[in-house]
Amino acid sequence: MAPVDPHSFTDSAHPFTVHISLTLYFDFPSSTISAATLLSLAAPYSGDLTLDTRSLSISAVLDPVSLSPLPFSLSPAQPDPVIGQSLTVSLSGQSQVLVVSKTSPSSSALQWLSPPQTFNKTHPFVYTQCQSIHARSVFPCQDTPAARIKYSAKLNIPSQLSAVMSAKHEGRRPPLPAEAHGVCEDAKWCGDDRIVEEFVMEQPIPPYLFAFAIGELGFREVGPRTRVYSEAAPTVLDAAAREFAETEEMIKAGEALFGPYDWERFDLLVLPPSFPYGGMENPRMVFLTPTLIKGDSSGAQVVAHELAHSWTGNLITNKNNNHFWLNEGWTTYAERRIVEAVQGENRAALSIALGWKALVEEMERFKDNLEFTKLKMNQAGIDPDDVYSRVPYDKGFQFLWRIERQIGRPAFDDFLKKYIATFKFQSIDTDMFLDFLKENIPGIENEIDLKLWTEGTGLPPDAMELVSNIYSKIVSLVNEFNLGKIPREDEVSDWRGQEWELYLKSLPKSVEASQIKALDACYRLSESKDYEVRVAFLQLAISARCGDYYNEVEKTLKEVGRMKYLRPLYTALVQGDGREEEKAVARRIFSDACGGYHPIAKGIIEAILAKHV
Incomplete structure (x- = not known):
């Protein structure tokens, strides 16, 4: 018995969840979500099942068939400052567990915005940011990318608002009393001013890609499989549609480079200015900062990055955050290939040059803690947000670019497509990648010091600043x-x-x-x-x-x-x-x-x- 992830209580001896069905009631005045979470295992199981939580109130854990209580415990009494508390449930042959819970107003994944904090100043807004380890503050789960899940969700929200998710939208309808499942009082659930939005994610994803946003939303069509959403402010929507007009061209470039796009839709949501990242690659519904709307289409390079995640990160995922470069190094490489194909070599060259500058700055930032200049690093006991940097992105890019220079772009492109086809919908680690690399490019370890690149600190001598x-x-x-x-x-x-x-x-x-x-x-x-x-x-x-x-x-x-x-x-x-x-x-x-x-x-x-x- 051992943890599968330094940032999760999930035990290697326990079965993984394969599907989660969520019933969520959004209470904007209290900035809380009441939730019924139905977790399904691949097969019946007897013994302890450990889930991750952070700042969740657990009111009941039930057998969903009999609705009888199941023994459970939360530990430690004082939550770990990085990973929270474990919820341990004792099972006796069940294949499903129903957990009734409530989020805290200080949930680390959620930002609740009052009307004055929104574009239109009329209605409230809430959105998620679950990467790296924040899904556990919305619902109990095995919050590790090693555990890929499919999910469905029913979101009970005020009727004047609408919702989007990193999932397929199934419909919008009045709520039914039977759906409450102990989440809240039936009368509250079924008020005339409430509506239910239903979603389903049919492909297995890591929990950090769970995402939703709720508010006064409008959209513009920018391509056959892309809408850009934002709060219903026409000026923002129109400017975003112009900035991201090349999206379909980018999707086609990605398909030519990396293979079929497996997620059907590639919609974009421009969030309020408080969104803490440039973009978040949630499948089917990428989240973006409004600071990307610059008027010269250069903001679309972040869209290219989030699109590239559709293959490298969402299809193939790092097994845990120690191997984060497998998500971001690959995606930075793929992003620059898309930018080169759509916007030209000069734009890609500028991106590489800026990446080099950022990487040199990060080496200075971590000069007293060189562990975080490695690709394969040890983050045990460390909050991933505290050491978030450009190292996985641009040192990872440099490593892959070094391989490309060694074997040539045509051979590297063949390797890239085979890599994606081999590991799609799987979570892998650095050693698995290196084994695949050596198997498919025999002798590469004699040409490139693979251990120095992945486990060494700082920049290897064969890293290269691009001169254009x-x-x-x-x-x-x-x-x-x-x-x-x-x-x-x-x-x-x-x-x-x-x-x-x-x-x-x-x-x-x-x-x-x-x-x-x-x-x-x-x-x-x-x-x-x-x-x-x-x-x-x-x-x-x-x-x-x-x-x-x-x-x-x-x-x-x-x-x-x-x-x-x-x-x-x-x-x-x-x-x-x-x-x-x-x-x-x-x-x-x-x-x-x-x-x-x-x-x-x-x-x-x-x-x-x-x-x-």
Whole structure:
């Protein structure tokens, strides 16, 4: 008997759940969900079954056939700060278990938004973010990607709202009293102001891909298998439809590269600004930050990344978070191939260059804890959110790109398609991947140090920074800036956000305040609508202790909740000696803004402030 995952109580001696049927009642005034969770095993089982929970109130565990109580216990009494509490149920030949539970208002997976926090200011909104280990705060489950599940869900919600899920929509209808299953009082369940939305996920997915959003939603058609959804604000929907107009072309490019698209729909949901990530690859319904709507289609590169997950991550999944690079390294490689096919080599080259910059920064971030510069790492006792970084993405990309360079792209493409066909709908680890690699590319271990790449710290000597024409031009302009010259307008007239982002991230951190002001006077980068550009510029301004821009820093930190922006700006404010004024600014901004941050983002920023303030 042993755990299958350092972030789960799931025991290797216990059977996996194969299907979950959920009945969920959403109570917006209390920011809670009452749930009946029916877990189905592959076969009848006798003995203890252990499930993961976090901040759940368990009111009953029942045999669903007889509705008789089943013995259960929650432990430890003081929940583990990373993985929560285990729910252990004693079975005697059952193949199903019914758990009645209720979420906490502080559920780590859920953000409840009051009407003033939404686009339209009229109705409330709620959405999930279950990656990496947050599904357990919505319903009890074996919350490990090693356990793939199919599911169905009935969502009882206020009738003026609508719901979307990472599943097929089956219908919308009035609720029935028999559906309550002890979730809540029948009268409450069946009020005239309630409606039930039904969904089904017919392919087995890891629990972290469970997702829903509920609010005042509208949509635009952007392709034969893609709608873009958002709160029903026409300006947002129209802008998103324009930004993501290439989606069907990207899907076709993905199919040509990686094989059939197995999820039928590829819909997109633009969430409120508090969403903590750029995107989340929930099958059939990708979640996106509104900061991707830039007006130049460059935001679609994140869509390409989430689309690539349809093959690498959703079809083939890392067995646990120690092997997260199998999801993200493969997907970063696949994303850049899609971008190259649809938007051209220059766009892909810029993405690779920006990825290299980010990877070098992460090596510096983890210089005192090199474990997290590995691909195959040990995260036992570590919250995955605390060590989330670009390492799995871009070191993973570099590893796969190194293999491609060794054997050539045609051979690598054949290998890639065979890899996907072999492991689809499975969860694997690094050793399984390496065995498959050596079996299908004989002698590769003699050409590339596979152990150094997967288990070594830092960057291997055969990692490579891509040099392209556009990158060389940017570097030359950086060199001129270091000599006191601001780029001329004709030199940057064709630049989009990625060029400016790479330029700013290539500048030395010791830029003088006068240089910062001169650059901004020409190009107003501090006010850019592209947050990648704005945040890169504001980091330089903070490093230069250019207090003129602290109002813009505050505005940015209050506008968005994406961790890609929050983490570097708060860190820049508090890191280093003699920055008491900046630390006070950070504390004040966080106090004002944290109510609008997702629980995951809030926890990350609290940790940064606790470390440096």
